[in-house]
Amino acid sequence: MMRIENYHTHTYRCQHAKGTDREYILQAIDQDFDVLGFADHTPWPDTEKLAGDNSRMRMSQLEEYISTMNSLKEEFAGKIDLCIGLECEPFKDYFHWLEDTKGRYNIEYLIIGNHYANDKPGEIFIGKEFDPKDAGKYVKKLQCAMETGLFKYVAHPDLLFSNYQVVDDYVKSVSRDICQLSKDTGVALEYNLSGIWKRQDNYYQGLGYPCEAFWEIASTYDPDVFVGFDAHVPNKLQKKMFVDNAEKLVGMGIRVLNYTRD
Numbered sequence: 001m002m003r004i005e006n007y008h009t010h011t012y013r014c015q016h017a018k019g020t021d022r023e024y025i026l027q028a029i030d031q032d033f034d035v036l037g038f039a040d041h042t043p044w045p046d047t048e049k050l051a052g053d054n055s056r057m058r059m060s061q062l063e064e065y066i067s068t069m070n071s072l073k074e075e076f077a078g079k080i081d082l083c084i085g086l087e088c089e090p091f092k093d094y095f096h097w098l099e100d101t102k103g104r105y106n107i108e109y110l111i112i113g114n115h116y117a118n119d120k121p122g123e124i125f126i127g128k129e130f131d132p133k134d135a136g137k138y139v140k141k142l143q144c145a146m147e148t149g150l151f152k153y154v155a156h157p158d159l160l161f162s163n164y165q166v167v168d169d170y171v172k173s174v175s176r177d178i179c180q181l182s183k184d185t186g187v188a189l190e191y192n193l194s195g196i197w198k199r200q201d202n203y204y205q206g207l208g209y210p211c212e213a214f215w216e217i218a219s220t221y222d223p224d225v226f227v228g229f230d231a232h233v234p235n236k237l238q239k240k241m242f243v244d245n246a247e248k249l250v251g252m253g254i255r256v257l258n259y260t261r262d
Contacts, residue, residue, distance in 0.1 A: 004242055005258035007037030007085060008111065008155060008190065008228030013057035013065055014041040017232035021072060024234045029080050031239040035258070038069055039085035039111050044094060055115070066105045087113040087155060090145030099150060109152040111190070111228075112145050114138065114159070135160070135170065139177045146185040153188035153226050154178075156195065158214040163206040167213040175214045179221040188257060189223050191215065191249060193241060194230035219252045226258050 009024055010017040021038070028036040041056035057065060066084060073082040084105075088098060090112050102110060119141070138160055145151060157178050161171060182189050195209035207213070218225075227246050231237050246259040 001260070001262060002032075002243075003034045003260035004032065004239060005035035005037070006033060006229050006231070006237065006242070007035070007039060007083065007109065007152065007226060007258065008087070008192070008230045009036060009038045009040075009237070010087075010230070010232045011038060011040045011057075011065070013061045014232075015054040015056070019234040021068060024231065024237065025072060025076055025080065025082065027234040027237045029076075031237055033080060033237070033239070035081045035083060036237075037083035037085050037109070039087045039109070040065060041113070042086040042088045042098070042110075044091070045097060062101075062105070066107070083108045085109040085111060085152070087111050088151075089116055090114055090141045091119055092141075092144050093119070095145075095148055095150065099148075102150070110150050111153050111155050112142065112151045112187075113155045114142055114145075114157075135174045139174065139181070142178065143181055143185075146181055146187040151187055153190050153224075153228075154182070155190045155228060155230065156192035156209055157182075157189050158207075158209040158211040159192075159195075161207040161211045161214065162195075162198075162204040162209055165206050167207065171207070171211070171213055172217060175211075175217040178214075179218050179223060182218075182223050183221050186224070188226055189218060190226045190228045191245060191256075192228050192230050193245060194228075194232070194236070196241075196245075197236065215249070215252070215254070219254050223254060225249060225254050225256050227256055 011021055043057050043059040043062055069084045084107055088110050191210050199208040246256045249256050
């Protein structure tokens with residue numbers, strides 16, 4: 001029996017996604033998903049002070065996000081299993097706050113979304129502005145987060161290659177470092193389907209993500225992998241796209257944790 005689970009879904013609260021919570025759920029049901037996890041971009045305690053930050057929900061929305069999701073879980077029980085999570089940058093100064101917040105609100109899981117080269121929100125977005133000289137810093141931030149035991153998996157671990165032009169020793173070395181971290185810590189990696197749409201839209205000018213060279217290297221590390229839509233629009237939740245890519249990974253010898261087939 002086929003089973004499809006997606007744990008990477010956003011909501012309008014992050015300020016750059018579209019559609020209502022209900023629309024995402026109905027789309028997932030229509031596409032025969034068994035589990036839909038919402039992991040909207042986490043607020044930080046000082047987010048309200050960041051002028052022009054349109055990349056995450058506000059602290060003032062967090063309680064409403066949790067309460068709405070809990071209500072929807074009850075409403076759709078028996079039709080689809082809903083899970084409540086957050087996508088979080090690996091800012092070590094916030095790890096204690098994340099741990100406390102996860103417990104206080106009974107948040108079911110956290111995923112790492114390493115979007116920034118520096119240690120504060122809004123500084124140097126990795127996908128477009130990343131300097132390869134900062135690769136060590138990027139990997140170190142991942143390591144600090146993965147070693148906490150707080151996180152379910154690393155979203156788009158290959159995001160930093162988005163505008164990098166060639167598969168060279170730098171790409172191979174960083175890929176091996178990230179995959180080794182996954183192996184050492186037991187924190188899974190995500191094959192992020194959102195990057196496929198972005199490649200089709202020419203959003204990135206380099207290798208893009210998923211970066212095939214990264215995943216070829218990953219396949220040699222026996223990784224645990226989640227396929228994630230990173231959905232910011234309801235109609236991006238598509239069964240065929242999920243199954244096709246999950247099957248591709250299985251064919252590479254990669255273990256996909258959120259996909260079961262006959």
